[in-house]
Amino acid sequence: MVDELLTVSTLIGILHSCVRLATPYLFAALGETFGQRSGVLNLGVDGIMLMGAFFAFYVVFEGHSLWVGVLAAIVIGVLMGLLKAFVSVTMQSLQGISGIGLYLFGLGLSSLLFKTLIGSVEGVSGFRQLPIPLLSEIPGIGHILFNHNALVYLAYLMVPVSWFVINRTTLGLKIRAVGHNPEAADTLGVSVSGVRYTTLMIGGALAAVGGASLSIGLQNVFQENMTNGLGFIAVALVYFGSWRTVGVLGGALLFSLVNALQLWVQALDIPVPSEIAVMMPYIMTIVVLAFTARQIQKPAALARSYERGE
């Protein structure tokens, strides 16, 4: 049976799933990276993802196009980001706890809306596989990397885009300055609140699209609490990836690889206690965090409210 798991086609299948399943992690964790680089820890990612997943699904369910669904997710994500920004930037609340509030709000509201507006678990036809011409015909690698739907490509595109915005633009410079030393940034005329509002809205939008990637891209259904804590993992991935986009990519792929393996183990009916296997990425994350906590340079002002002196 182990031989069965190791055939080339199975391996390609697993890697294909791995690339595909990293999508929601990538969107959410890249979004969270923006917030954290500017010094705001948003623990409410999971709630935002659920809201994004619901709205995208609802819009598509009502007969609108898939991209309108994505747009709906972006709008709701920006609004949730604004709410988080208002509570933790303007009202300077404890960031960890306000994130829990946002999570519960998103979890409750998405379930409430789902039960009231849709009622039962329905399916929609989500984003279709979009093989990239020529590239997708490369044996093996072509299927693994270039035979996915549009949201999957978009998620990977966001990795260099996020890297570029954070490291090579004026906005990115401001984000890093505000996250590292808000007092100094403020002295130089950078609006700390403005930058943090911006990053939280970007983060909200990306998290919501991450949710949408589940409901209209990967699973094509909406269910209550369908993220199942994925948003919390996304927050950890940012730490795991030491606040760098490439690190976040690595972490996302690690988690999705385990998810993919689990799917295939179930599909092939291999008697492995998969609950034990799926613990591994969580344990590994703790171990990685434990080894790196002292060494990596995190945004110095992370999770600290900033209030201008009078």
Next chain:
Amino acid sequence: MKIRQYLAKLIDVLLPVAAMLVALLVGILLLLLLGTDPFEAYSALIQGALGNVSGITQTLTKATPLLLVGLGICIAFRGGVINIGGEGQIVVGALAATAFGVGFGNLPALILLPLTLVSGAAAGLLWGGIPGLLKARLGVNEILTTVMMNQIALRLMNFLLRGPMLDPEHVAAGTSIPQSAALPESIWLTRLVPRTLFHSGAILAVLLALAVYFLLWRTTIGYRIRAVGLNPHASRYAGIPVPKYVTLSLALSGMLCGLAGAVEVLGVHHRMLEGLSGGYGFSGIVAALFGKLHPLGAIPASALFGALLVGADKMQRAVQVPSALAIALQGLVVLFVVSSDLYVRRRTRRRVGEDGPDGPIEGNGDNREKSEEG
């Protein structure tokens, strides 16, 4: 001067209540938008939670784990750490209590009951203590580790309830509901009102609230926990071993959550089953915040949120408004309560120099973040 102080205290207590009212108002708007009658929904909610003996006992039954978790959250907060791992700690507490209670079922009840409770508490202590130790020794963010520990606990539960701990009778009968064997009836917690689920765990929880109050404000250990929470740097200079107290506050926090799991098993379900944690790990945070992170404040707060949860279930059945409304409302309450702290903080700062720095709950926010570095 005296009157102003008194008024300020009163406002502190009233702020969460105001937050609750605003949340309920937003809830009305939501329900109107969804085309349901908010007053019908709310009256069904209140009627369901408090309208008769059955509702009240269910409310108090739900309030019991909320209070235990809330107490744990109070200790963590006062010690300057955030424990988001309540869910996982409840699960491992319930698993350990069940394993012990079933495994040593032939011991006399007088010995078995306390040991079963202790097993649950010990498992929670371990589950909270690991993030505590990692934070204290290596500076690992406890929010992330407690979240990871939640996921690990859930997977562990899935594994155990489908394998080693699966009820042998179920296996024999060929059904595969993932739940454990029942605990011996001799150690089930006494029902306080016959024919309801309301059990003596509630008394234990209230006694523990008093104990936690005593611990935090009347003992050296509690004083040090709070000192570390307020200002770890000053505490270090004062000779308090900060890492030890960081570990201790998370471990104690986990212990109370683990105990909540054990009490749920012993008092309500009499066996371990999936979904036992029921979101108490998060709702307990809400209750603790609502009670101003004071162990005695957590008592009425957990009763209130117990009522909200029970009422919402009844509302769903009576007028078909989804009970998820209660979760959204809890989220709003948290957002409003933490936001209103700004007002308290500002006033506290003004008051410094007049009456000395008072109102430590709100002040510890900034210090907590700094403590993360050290």
